Amino acid sequence: xxxxxxxxxxxxxxxxxxxxxxxxxxxxxxxxxxxxxxxxxxxxxxxxxxxxxxxxxxxxxxxxxxxxxxxxxxxxxxxxxxxxxxxxxxxxxxxxxxxxxxxxxxxxxxxxxxxxxxxxxxxxxxxxxxxxxxxxxxxxxxxxxxxxxxxxxxxxxxxxxxxxxxxxxxxxxxxxxxxxxxxxxxxxxxxxxxxxxxxxxxxxxxxxxxxxxxxxxxxxxxxxxxxxxxxxxxxxxxxxxxxxxxxxxxxxxxxxxxxxxxxxxxxxxxxxxxxxxxxxxxxxxxxxxxxxxxxxxxxxxxxxxxxxxx
Amino acid sequence: xxxxxxxxxxxxxxxxxxxxxxxxxxxxxxxxxxxxxxxxxxxxxxxxxxxxxxxxxxxxxxxxxxxxxxxxxxxxxxxxxxxxxxxxxxxxxxxxxxxxxxxxxxxxxxxxxxxxxxxxxxxxxxxxxxxxxxxxxxxxxxxxxxxxxxxxxxxxxxxxxxxxxxxxxxxxxxxxxxxxxxxxxxxxxx
Numbered sequence: 001x002x003x004x005x006x007x008x009x010x011x012x013x014x015x016x017x018x019x020x021x022x023x024x025x026x027x028x029x030x031x032x033x034x035x036x037x038x039x040x041x042x043x044x045x046x047x048x049x050x051x052x053x054x055x056x057x058x059x060x061x062x063x064x065x066x067x068x069x070x071x072x073x074x075x076x077x078x079x080x081x082x083x084x085x086x087x088x089x090x091x092x093x094x095x096x097x098x099x100x101x102x103x104x105x106x107x108x109x110x111x112x113x114x115x116x117x118x119x120x121x122x123x124x125x126x127x128x129x130x131x132x133x134x135x136x137x138x139x140x141x142x143x144x145x146x147x148x149x150x151x152x153x154x155x156x157x158x159x160x161x162x163x164x165x166x167x168x169x170x171x172x173x174x175x176x177x178x179x180x181x182x183x184x185x186x187x188x189x190x191x192x193x194x195x196x197x198x199x200x201x202x203x204x205x206x207x208x209x210x211x212x213x214x215x216x217x218x219x220x221x222x223x224x225x226x227x228x229x230x231x232x233x234x235x236x237x238x239x240x241x242x243x244x245x246x247x248x249x250x251x252x253x254x255x256x257x258x259x260x261x262x263x264x265x266x267x268x269x270x271x272x273x274x275x276x277x278x279x280x281x282x283x284x285x286x287x288x289x290x291x292x293x294x295x296x297x298x299x300x301x302x303x304x305x306x307x308x309x310x
Numbered sequence: 311x312x313x314x315x316x317x318x319x320x321x322x323x324x325x326x327x328x329x330x331x332x333x334x335x336x337x338x339x340x341x342x343x344x345x346x347x348x349x350x351x352x353x354x355x356x357x358x359x360x361x362x363x364x365x366x367x368x369x370x371x372x373x374x375x376x377x378x379x380x381x382x383x384x385x386x387x388x389x390x391x392x393x394x395x396x397x398x399x400x401x402x403x404x405x406x407x408x409x410x411x412x413x414x415x416x417x418x419x420x421x422x423x424x425x426x427x428x429x430x431x432x433x434x435x436x437x438x439x440x441x442x443x444x445x446x447x448x449x450x451x452x453x454x455x456x457x458x459x460x461x462x463x464x465x466x467x468x469x470x471x472x473x474x475x476x477x478x479x480x481x482x483x484x485x486x487x488x489x490x491x492x493x494x495x496x497x498x499x500x
Binding site: 001017020021024025027028031032033034036037038039300301304305306307 | 392395396400401402403404405406407408409410411412413441444445446447
């Protein structure tokens, strides 16, 4: 694997290999005094975040450091980006400075893909850490890792993705990955928060949450992305919460074994009730923990093998 | 370095070095040697643990433990130690899948750790294993047991217990076959 830009069209065998590596890494690091592996010694990983992020940036940084890579963080403020340097020039500069891998988050959909094209000659690997409303593949991988931990094989598992699908790169990446792994995905959202063309996705669509709940193995809640909403997508936060928020009443409608996921940052009382977020059914902190192991696995699959040309 | 397993090859190109019976006898002899050298059944015995290096070192370690228990009455804890993440040749091939690491109950601190592998070749796997051990704790001493020593060392590493020394050409491949993976026991040269 040279880049990780999208989960669309991902080879299920490749995805499973990454998830298996992540599980092995988690097991190998558990209870250890020294949580550091020498595997990527001498490799340089640069994170470029053009959008705010806590968990993703920190998670990638820890992942790189635990694998002994040298990790350098670049953010748009405080770098030449604020002087007006283009994404392409910044990327070429970082590659020339010796980056083996660039991890990029950018508000424009397709940014990571463009970057991979510009960096082809330099041989630098690119990881998409979220591009606009397009994709966030490592989030999907860590969601899948968490679900596999709790549910085992995901084939024929019923998973609902609930909420602001329209603005969600997490939803897009998860739809592609989870269906590639054989899961049965249902999107639950008001019509205003579903993208056009959703009919072409390999999913079922529903506008009502309650009837879906009893048949689910997992429910994934999405953050309502106010920062990307310019207009009336729903009448009020309260109304949204009543129709699509996972309340304590709704938690009771879920089967006993069903898992509750949220990619974070979560808005308690909006898409998820506080008591639900803190319940043992919620795997939200597991998701964060698995995020580090999944990102270590991704770096391993990108950087720990002989050079390939692509 | 253990030879990477390939798919089934023409059995005509194979030369048997150890039969199934030889493997069993060799493991039994190595168990006796470990008991004798570590004096693990003495009153002031050091705590010995066997750490198998996956894939084939892991079942070998378990087999040795069974024999050691049989001959000495001492139950020796076993574990597995995957060294993939510590290898120095990761960038010389396709992505290697990881295997399980499982420390024995009680860890390895202050224990006499016997590393167990199927084939000793360049010594690079053992170099990686020593580095991996260091991240898991501080054993009192580390020894090495291998079923086959095929020579061609690239590092100053030697085994404490050797099942069979086999002179080989560098281009030949030594394959240890174990029931757990290959549905039969034996050692063959290809």
